[in-house]
Amino acid sequence: MLLNRRSALGLAALAATPAPALAMTPVSRQVAPPDPTETIRLWPGAAPGGANVTVTPQVVERSTDPAFHDRFAQYTTDPILTVLRPERPNGASLLLIPGGGYRWAVVDKEGLDCARPFAAAGVTCFVLRYRLPADGWAAGPAAPLQDAQRALRLVRRQAAAEGLDPARVAVLGASAGGHLAGALTASRDAVYEAVDAADGLSFRPDLSILMYPVATMQGPFVHAGSRDNLLGANPSPEDLARWSLERMDWNGAAPTFLLHAMDDASVPVENSLQLLTAIRAAGVKAEAHLFEEGGHGFGVRLIAGKPASVWPELVLAWAARKGWISRVASSGS
Template identity: 50%
Template sequence: MATDTPATGLNRRALLALGGAAALAATARPVLAQDMKAAGDPDETMRLWPGNPPGAPSTLPKEEVVTRNPASTVPDRAVSRIGTPMMTVFRPARPNGAALLIIPGGGYVRVVIDKEGFECARRWSEKGVTCFVMRYRLPADGWADRARAPLQDAQRAMRLIRASAAKYGIDPNRINVLGFSAGGHLAASLATRHAEETYAPVDAADRLSARPTVAALGYPVISMSAPHAHMGSRAQLIGENAAPEVEAINAPSNRVTAETPPTFLFHATDDRSVPVNNSLMMYAGLVAKNIPTEMHLFEKGGHGFGLRDAAGIPAEAWPQLFDRWAATHGWL
């Protein structure tokens, strides 16, 4: 007898029926742009939408890849003008059933693909986690519903991972999201608004839940209002002249419900780009709704430390702290 799982509403029969949707997503695999390829980059990608994304302009943005620090000995690439949102797949040698959707930051004007994406994917894939690094649409590139475009991609990504559970050896009840900075805002929006209908269903995958098992938010953009908002992210997402009610709707700390998953936060108090008050606001919103949460605030680290820039300082401990906490909630 098939049994439903509370987190996804998914049963074994439904998983088998979803093979077609997962296959459709996997057949159109745009490879990474040639100027973006680096040693160790996986070739497997999964396109999020079978056709144009929702609300597409008449001419799709043409993807641009830049190397942020050409003198660096490690890749440090950023992607902008994303017209074909997708996920890069990092398959572990021995999958343990867990999956991780990684959402890099970039102020909603770019996606910092190495520092907050591929580097994390390599770390967790070595632990047996199947990782999916998302390149999501950026709000100000002409999409009809700019503020929802990134959330549409995040919801769709989570559903496609669930639809592909059998293919990748994933437990559909052990899919986490990890987001940084503006990607932390998107991960928090997914955690708090996973059930919101942001687009018309396109295939069987859209019958699945977009709810993460747990959410991890690194130095996240949360507030959309002065004085704590990261004004660049705010302007890109909702426009410079957005009304207070629009600011409130797009602040994840205001959107926490009983269905928000357990959430882990980490931030440096000397962050001059995204004030630590953002994490404090999210923590308060979670506690007010009795959502299991843990927060770590580090004295030093600045903004955007990821893995590489945390080396040698106390903030370096955040991945281990997250792993231990997530294990108590069934992810690892």
């Protein structure tokens, strides 16, 4: 797997819908930061189990404001990592898994936007664009988990190759991406056949950060859209239990940080509360922050002036206490 700093695939996908022309942008308005140009393909050939996949990848821009992008990737067939490199790397690496209800994966709000404060603190960041379960992949609901396991292994291999610490690789997942990050954190067995030497490395993260995660697949607090997109319209009771994070075996899992807004009307806060109870019962070291307001899907851009806006600093302080980064790096100095 070669590192491709100017991947035509990544650039073409990120720019699938042109940004508003700068000539039309008022001088007083901000302009969205440029996209990173470095990408890494997850799989050396075709992604596994794609014989019946006929979808055409697309990236859709929803923002009409030149100050920010708001894109989502749908029908992904060639998953990638987009790399954000800090000016002064501190040795830590972070895999970011955005949400999208397993219908699509957002690119900016819970991906590139969330990566930037961590890169500013010295963390080398990798934003995952993953395959979706309803697109015909042979692995079905396990297809995104295949990508997440492979991505974590590639990040760990990349860290070792670049003089970073392969024992300081964390994952951050938001919403349905929080479900995928949680499944990655709890999983013990690989869900795909090894394809190269990177697959001899551990796919289990050293720290896990779950933002307003979709956790349960059953009961009154389920996010029905994520459940249906992951498991189909009529999942069996066994699949509902198997894919509920609070029902998974968390013994030996990495220290986990949970954050959620109490007024989340899409993914009720009980998803985090139930998961917190389960992981504590398994002996997992955990920290949780519940905010009075913030709603769902806030990332870093949609909570300016609200209590939840401090979440990156809270994560960095927690990570410093866990030895993932230095306290100097966590302050941004």
